[in-house]
Amino acid sequence: MPKRTDINKVLIIGSGPIVIGQACEFDYSGTQACKALKKLGYEIVLVNSNPATIMTDPETADVTYIEPLNVDRLEQIIAKERPDALLPNLGGQSGLNLCSELNKAGILEKYNVKVIGVQVDAIERGEDRIEFKKTMDSLGIEMARSEVSYSVDEALAIADKLGYPVVLRPAYTMGGAGGGLVYNKEELKVVCERGLQASLVGQVLVEESILGWEELELEVVRDSEGNMITVCFIENIDPLGVHTGDSFCSAPMLTISEECQKRLQEQAYKIVDKVQVVGGTNVQFAHDPVSDRIIVIEINPRTSRSSALASKATGFPIALVSAMLACGLTLKDIPCGKYGTLDKYVPGGDYVVIKFARWAFEKFKGVEDKLGTQMRAVGEVMSIGKNYKEAFQKAIRSLETGRYGLGHAKNFDSLTKEELLQKLATPSSERHFLMYEALRKGATNEEIFNLTKVKEYFIDQMRELVEEEEKIMTFKGGLPEDALLIQAKKDGFSDKYLSQLLEISEDEIRNKRIALGVEEVWEGVHVSGTASSAYYYSTYNSKEDLNPVSDKKKIMILGGGPNRIGQGIEFDYCCVHAALALKKLGFETIIVNCNPETVSTDYDTSDKLYFEPLTLEDVLSIYKKEKPLGVIAQFGGQTPLNLAADLEKNGVKILGTSPAVIDLAEDRDLFREMMDKLEIPMPESGMATTVDEAVVIANKIGYPVMVRPSYVLGGRGMEVVYDDTAMADYMKAAVGVTPDRPILIDRFLNHALECEADAIADGEHAFVPAVMEHVELAGVHSGDSACIIPSVHITPENVATIKEYTKKIAEEMHVRGLMNMQYAIENGKVYVLEANPRASRTVPLVSKVCNVRMVPIATDIITSELTGRPSPVSSLHEKNIPYYGVKEAAFPFNMFQEVDPILGPEMRSTGEVLGLSPSYGEAFFKAQEGVGSKLPMKGKVLISVNRKDKAEIVEIAKAFDQIGFEIVATGNTFELITGAGIAATKINKLYEGRPNVLDAITNGEFALIINSPSGKESVHDDSYLRKAAIKTKTPYMTTVAAARMAAEGIAYLETHQGSEVKSIQELHASVTDK
């Protein structure tokens, strides 16, 4: 069937900020959808609040809105753009939910917008638990025995009937938010309440426990004529009980019989046909290996994390195809090299794909490392190998957790078998590492199976690795015998891990194996829907290299690896742009990355994609094979930077800023020396490796001080320390502190305005597009702070100083490419905090707000030594930007409810949104709206602040009073406010009797909460207040600065009409040269 001609303009909704359960896979699927629709000749209107995406690039869609994703904003956009159709199933759960809401609000009908891909009632059939159950009943497909509840009491009654444990699943949430497995009534009450709040419709399903069953997923694609194919069969190696987003998975299914897979497919087809999805659907099953019962768990009638994985695992671009199918094409209209057209696709291949999740428990103090039905992972890696062992070990070294093999993680090898087995009883992020040590200590397959329900095949494969490792370790201090080394390489042991086991250098291992002729060869994964595209994975289990290499001029880009806090989609954005720019400059591009969620691992982003771990071993092999002119390491964040120096040592040409310069910036002594030379002030600082040293330095500088380890990303381990005891505690807890990697101690700048600047430099000159002003004061990690661009409250003199310093530093360091500078302004004086001579988190933000293509320009500079092109820096001009962008961070606190959601020097946000407006107040307002905490226009505002903030709070209260808010305050705050003549009501703190502030929050009395943490000086823990705010979804501010901005934003909208929504293309057209 040809494409639909009754539609011309298609609206695509993105998935918003990166959060747990919804990551950059939706940038990948959305970007693919845009490609597909563009090719078919449709005009695309795209909405997403997340600026760090490729999909929101002005070139991706025809009209792009970076606006909050809610019904009101969408209506404004629909009214303005009048699209004919809405494609909702590529923007994750957010996109799907929003489509439902738009339909319910009658907006789609009002503006005559057709929904394509998945019908609104199909969303309901797929997502609404009751509807879904009805549908399954009519198809004769079994589900877990369950009933729906709308209250805790109902849930308790159902659980009594089903018997504990039971699983609670809230309707319309993603990543299993708010759900969980409960073993008793008390647990049920807690989790059920949370679930009812999390659910869009206040509905929670109470379900029999299917803990320990096999969890199996099928990715089905259906066209409008009802043709269906199964793209991928995925087996969760962690059985039910662990959310599939946290589960370690393989594709294809490795231990599921053909007969069972057939039944799964039969049922999946029935379901998908009934729900009538056009495009991809993820169907999740549970299979009880004992009774052989199969039940369907859920379906996702949209692209998903699993579909991104399935796409990358099989070479079948599900999102691309789904978008084409939604526009009326059928599977038989879409070409597919090997099979002719797509209707003939059947999963093939002779390799194993493994997905392994990456967590961030270390970022959230107080959160137990425990996996359950609520997703905890912040990212994932995918690896491809010839056999299970090879793929598994590749996945481990892809994770970038400092582990290159499965053994000897943490202190696990010093635990006894009993201790290890005890730890295995509860699923955790360390499960497979614990299993490995347990096997070493003599645990049997059966013992481990009984605790984990991981299939014996996988346990036994691991056992074989352990046995092999033990054999290898008998050669400690030297090289193992040849046959053993060869076998170890075939089984996926990395050079680095072998060197750790044997206590010899990695070079020795590498040289030896190369001498033995043991080198990686590469095999291709064919991309369906294309004639001959492929991407490559390495194996030591083959002799023949099936990877054709061109003799064109090539450049290799190292990607960012798995998403984690501090290293997110921004770096993928940079890598993708670098690849596109290099193509334009006439180079063949090679990308190396292992993150299946990304656009950079889309098959046509680069000319050649290697789906490989970013380790010295793997990158060097590719380098040797491809012989590129050079490698770009500065766009992929910390991952490739950590590799750059080793690569250079091994003869790899690193393009752009040299690794030595990166080291220089990290070396506090050298950097300070340079700042002294340039006469640029820095906060007093020092370095320490022992408690005594640290205390001496801190006292010299004066408390409070900021402490952090060197060489980390996202401020990991960073803290503000107020006294000697805290300092001693910090130093004792700090791990891996060595003279090479000391703890850094800086003076904490009091009440300082923090700001940052990104620069493009060519080694001699630098250009700074804009200075960004942080809303939160110094002490809050730059990744977590809201930020205004261009700056508002920084004096022109300070802006000039910042630009001048930035240029000076870039020039002095001979930065070639991008650089990010962090500053703080204390009492009008600008201090340098740090320099990062690489692409930063803010690159997409600056590029989009200032309409400067930072990465392409930097790429041009980086390659100028090869192309001989003149530096573009001199042709860059400062611009007048007649609007503001405010970035706000999105936090996973709703997923970690035990955690106090205060901001500090350790980064904890997973994603970000951008608000755009001619007024910075409104831009801030929109940014808050974007992260889902829309500011109120009226109502009660609770103010309760700590001693430090008391000085400023009167001013804030006055502002809220003036715009008509009713002020409620606690204790001293109340005295202060009323003392200044502002009307307020007093409310009890938690320990002051009832009704108290917690009651009021729980009852939803407040429209807004302003609460700064009382901190360590207070005897009373006040975190309950903020946790309650999150639970009740009440907008809250934890800093005075943010409260001030909120007041300004609300005041602006009180007095002005909200400004018209403008596309990024329109905004860019309004930018003029200075």
Next chain:
Amino acid sequence: MKAYLILEDGTVFTGTSIGANKEVISEIVFNTSMTGYLEVLTDPSYAGQAVTMTYPLIGNYGITRSDMESLKCWHDGFIVRELSRIPSNFRSEYTIQQFLIENDVPGIAGIDTRALTKILREKGTMNGMITTKEYSDLSEILPKIKAFKATKVVEKVTCSEAYTLQAYEYRSNIPDSFDGIDGFENIGKAVKSRKMEASKASHGEKTYNVALLDFGAKRNIPRCLCERGCNVTVYPAHTTAEEILATNPDGIMLSNGPGDPADNVEIIAEVKKLYDSNVPIFAICLGHQLMALATGAKTHKLKYGHRGVNHPVKDLKTGRVYMSSQNHGYVVDEESLDPSVAESAFINVNDKTNEGLSYKNKKIFTVQFHPEACGGPQDTAYLFDRFIEMMGGAL
């Protein structure tokens, strides 16, 4: 123990011995299914062949006898990259290693199956030897390997006497041991099957009598018929047409089977007589080839055959493409068809070879692929319904 795979062109792969410890010469073919190794191992059409699995990990979910397609393994040999040491499936009763030994099938593991497949694709199917002996001089044995030809394979796999399966009856063919199993002789006990019961409930009372000529039938063929309300009488391959027609069957089914179809001269003569009768006939794979040969067409050997679960076939009548399970080394020569007798009904989308015929003025249609699947896609199971209709409409 070390084992070698020696191809007739002199290529030698070194691996580890698996299964029975014996030397075997056979035709080496490859199968591209990612799962379903048990269905492949017990498909009688592989008699006289040693099968290479292209998917690298084999045996992970063990052996579950009730999933077998016949009562034993008919392969001459089995070639894999990695054989699972421990199966991980609650239903599993044997490891694949035990199964191979029980069935006296030798094999080799740990070789680069992708490289082997590439050779077979490029040079075509060839013979090979699996052995644990080290031959220093290949010139001695290569002629012997080259000369091998599987003969009388249909005789080997067919049942020794006729037996009947009642409509909606589910036979769980679970052998106590694999010794001395011969085709469908041991038909096992009738057991309850939810699927069959559901099927009976929806079909009603009317039944048909179908004669199934067993050239090495996979179990799912009679099962597909039984679940559609047929009483199936399974006959040995050399049963005469007269004997079959004397029972007045409502329809005749010709099964799949191994070997070169043209070798079955006597059977072809009987098939011709069945053609001449006016009984509706449905034939699969070898049966399809035999019917073509019986009506004057020719067959030829494909370069490397179609073996796997992802072979696209096109229904020429509707234009629709289906994924099919296939296992054949020979194919009907379309050019040899007498247009007044039969016309092409299905073709293979990859190489355009014939995949099915519909016979003119006859209630006969035949397919080269396996609508009964197991393993592989069940997209074409509707063909069994078509056969039922031909016999007198849906039940």
